[in-house]
Amino acid sequence: MSMTQDELNPTRDTEPITNGQSAVSTLTPPAMRLENVSVSFNGRTAVRDCTFNVASNRVTSLIGPSGSGKTTLLRSLNRLHDLTRSAKVEGKIMLGDIDIYGGSLPPTLLRSRIGMVFQRPNPFPTMSIYDNVVSGLRFNGIKKKALLDEAAESALISAALWDSVSSRLKAHGSTLSGGEQQRLCIARALAVEPEILLMDEPTSSLDPISTQRIEELMVELKNRVTIIIVTHNMQQAARVSDDCAFLLMGEDRAGELIEFGPTTKIFNDPSDPRTLDYIQGRFG
Amino acid sequence: MTEESSSTKTRLLSRGLTGGIHPPVKSDLGYWLSIRAGALIFGAAIVLFVWSILHQSLSAWTSHGIHILTGTVWSPSTSNYGALPLILATLITTAVALLVAVPIGLGTSLTIIFFLPQRLKTPITSLVELLAAVPSVVYGLWGLFVLVPWMNTTIEPKLASITGGGFPFNGATNGFGLLLASIVLSVMILPTIVAISRDVIAAVPHEQIEGALSLGATKSQTLLKVVLPEARTGIFGAITLGAGRALGETIAVAMVIGSNPQIPKSLFSTGATLSSTIATEFGEASGAQLAALGALALILMVITASVNAGARTLTRRALRGHA
Ligand SMILES: Nc1ncnc2c1ncn2[C@@H]1O[C@H](COP(=O)(O)OP(=O)(O)OP(=O)(O)O)[C@@H](O)[C@H]1O
Ligand SMILES: [Mg+2]
Numbered sequence: 001m002s003m004t005q006d007e008l009n010p011t012r013d014t015e016p017i018t019n020g021q022s023a024v025s026t027l028t029p030p031a032m033r034l035e036n037v038s039v040s041f042n043g044r045t046a047v048r049d050c051t052f053n054v055a056s057n058r059v060t061s062l063i064g065p066s067g068s069g070k071t072t073l074l075r076s077l078n079r080l081h082d083l084t085r086s087a088k089v090e091g092k093i094m095l096g097d098i099d100i101y102g103g104s105l106p107p108t109l110l111r112s113r114i115g116m117v118f119q120r121p122n123p124f125p126t127m128s129i130y131d132n133v134v135s136g137l138r139f140n141g142i143k144k145k146a147l148l149d150e151a152a153e154s155a156l157i158s159a160a161l162w163d164s165v166s167s168r169l170k171a172h173g174s175t176l177s178g179g180e181q182q183r184l185c186i187a188r189a190l191a192v193e194p195e196i197l198l199m200d201e202p203t204s205s206l207d208p209i210s211t212q213r214i215e216e217l218m219v220e221l222k223n224r225v226t227i228i229i230v231t232h233n234m235q236q237a238a239r240v241s242d243d244c245a246f247l248l249m250g251e252d253r254a255g256e257l258i259e260f261g262p263t264t265k266i267f268n269d270p271s272d273p274r275t276l277d278y279i280q281g282r283f284g
Numbered sequence: 285m286t287e288e289s290s291s292t293k294t295r296l297l298s299r300g301l302t303g304g305i306h307p308p309v310k311s312d313l314g315y316w317l318s319i320r321a322g323a324l325i326f327g328a329a330i331v332l333f334v335w336s337i338l339h340q341s342l343s344a345w346t347s348h349g350i351h352i353l354t355g356t357v358w359s360p361s362t363s364n365y366g367a368l369p370l371i372l373a374t375l376i377t378t379a380v381a382l383l384v385a386v387p388i389g390l391g392t393s394l395t396i397i398f399f400l401p402q403r404l405k406t407p408i409t410s411l412v413e414l415l416a417a418v419p420s421v422v423y424g425l426w427g428l429f430v431l432v433p434w435m436n437t438t439i440e441p442k443l444a445s446i447t448g449g450g451f452p453f454n455g456a457t458n459g460f461g462l463l464l465a466s467i468v469l470s471v472m473i474l475p476t477i478v479a480i481s482r483d484v485i486a487a488v489p490h491e492q493i494e495g496a497l498s499l500g501a502t503k504s505q506t507l508l509k510v511v512l513p514e515a516r517t518g519i520f521g522a523i524t525l526g527a528g529r530a531l532g533e534t535i536a537v538a539m540v541i542g543s544n545p546q547i548p549k550s551l552f553s554t555g556a557t558l559s560s561t562i563a564t565e566f567g568e569a570s571g572a573q574l575a576a577l578g579a580l581a582l583i584l585m586v587i588t589a590s591v592n593a594g595a596r597t598l599t600r601r602a603l604r605g606h607a
Binding site: 078080085109122125127138189 | 401402489491492493494495496497498499500501502505509510513514516
């Protein structure tokens with residue numbers, strides 16, 4: 001993959017960060033569309049028939065009890081199940097107008113357009129902070145020092161980490177605190193300039209202050225990347241997400257999409273009684 | 285090597301490099317003392333062992349001095365005890381064996397872990413581990429009967445044509461020699477390298493692999509840039525153990541190296557290593573020659589110990605960079 005200078009030089013960065021532009025975003029075409037997506041392992045369905053649209057430049061949250069298939073569904077979006085021989089993804093997942101399982105877009109290219117942040121911070125322990133941030137660009141064939149330097153700085157600024165690490169870029173990522181490591185992973189994902197950022201319970205291993213910083217970050221990042229976040233924390237979903245998908249295990253323990261809609265609607269006026277039960281903490 | 289013993293070894297390796305004995309809590313005192321006593325006995329045994337070899341070779345050192353290390357002629361019949369040809373042959377065969385076995389071994393480990401379908405993993409692994417169970421003398425015979433003619437008619441002429449008869453594939457070929465010894469050694473150390481590297485590579489957290497892939501890395505980039513670097517400390521350990529085995533291997537080498545102590549001019553040269561010389565000459569040796577063989581044993585031990593110490597320093601440095 002090659003990146004043009006423009007792509008690496010995010011002029012968007014210099015624009016003022018504005019929130020609350022959801023009203024405009026609904027008019028633009030969805031960033032991703034899921035049509036009857038099912039994932040099974042060894043023939044056992046883990047999540048079934050999910051259909052919803054992910055709006056651009058919004059935060060979409062996936063909530064639901066443990067085992068309802070949130071992680072499984074999220075990982076189907078960047079084809080991470082490709083590694084698992086027993087996994088099978090059915091249905092259609094569209095990124096813009098590309099069917100991501102259709103064969104026209106190689107998985108490596110797809111994953112440079114759809115970044116991911118994991119539940120536990122996973123910086124590469126043998127690499128310095130700097131090398132971690134630019135690792136994705138290097139994987140994608142970018143070698144020019146000037147480009148890498150610029151991308152590293154801009155990604156670290158975006159991840160609100162620049163001020164605390166700019167003086168020790170050569171230090172190892174493992175010298176950072178858990179929250180900083182997670183922001184390093186966010187910076188690493190952002191450096192590749194993805195259109196979409198998948199986050200699987202990104203704050204579940206962090207303290208409340210680090211959690212708050214990452215939540216603020218998500219809101220700031222909305223104007224340049226579409227975010228899909230899995231979370232167990234109801235308040236977090238309410239605070240950061242614009243849209244919300246609620247998953248629940250059905251009869252055969254396969255996860256199903258119960259309800260999808262604007263977060264305010266899901267939390268204040270859900271159409272399905274099961275959603276209300278879950279929101280009110282009656283099960284799960 | 286069995287699966288269990290190899291993973292234990294890996295664990296011991298990593299523990300030995302990072303851990304230490306903590307100061308005793310009162311209730312642990314007896315236990316602590318017994319550990320100390322064990323270490324003391326072990327240490328004393330080693331000192332005694334080294335001293336006895338030193339003592340055995342003392343007359344050789346006093347009568348030949350540094351000439352034992354630097355002399356280029358090893359010829360007991362003329363009382364020439366220069367071990368340089370033997371030292372060189374030992375180092376060269378070990379180095380070439382590692383050069384062949386390390387990439388093949390790492391490739392095998394990566395293939396077993398990341399590319400083989402589940403049902404093939406166990407049979408292939410057992411097959412490689414079976415290599416460790418084959419006695420040295422059988423490798424020697426295999427070298428003699430199978431590899432010598434093949435080397436002589438096929439491999440050596442091919443290699444010579446690659447360098448146009450230039451170094452290191454120059455000179456007459458007859459099958460025997462340093463190259464054949466290196467190849468036999470590489471097969472012998474392969475299971476060690478595979479068993480240990482496979483354990484340490486498999487221990488690299490899956491999250492790291494997914495982290496790399498999620499950034500758009502290809503599978504091979506992930507293996508080269510993330511998995512191998514993360515496993516490098518253990519891989520060093522695997523290489524060191526392999527080197528230790530190659531340096532000390534005796535019978536198989538003695539059978540295929542040509543038993544001709546000379547300064548090697550090419551990989552096709554016949555030669556003799558420190559251990560193969562001790563083994564082949566020990567039977568008829570007495571007096572000065574016996575002392576000289578003792579000196580060879582001492583040199584071999586120093587080389588092996590330095591390789592281990594060097595590897596330890598490297599791994600320590602790598603681990604420190606890690607933290
Ligand atoms: N690699 C796998 N092989 C087999 N089954 C799997 C695999 N990954 C997930 N599953 C199954 O899929 C189902 C959904 O799991 P998943 O991890 O997606 O749930 P989740 O909603 O993310 O739960 P949690 O909130 O605990 O993270 C579970 O029953 C799980 O056992
Ligand atoms: Mg999960």
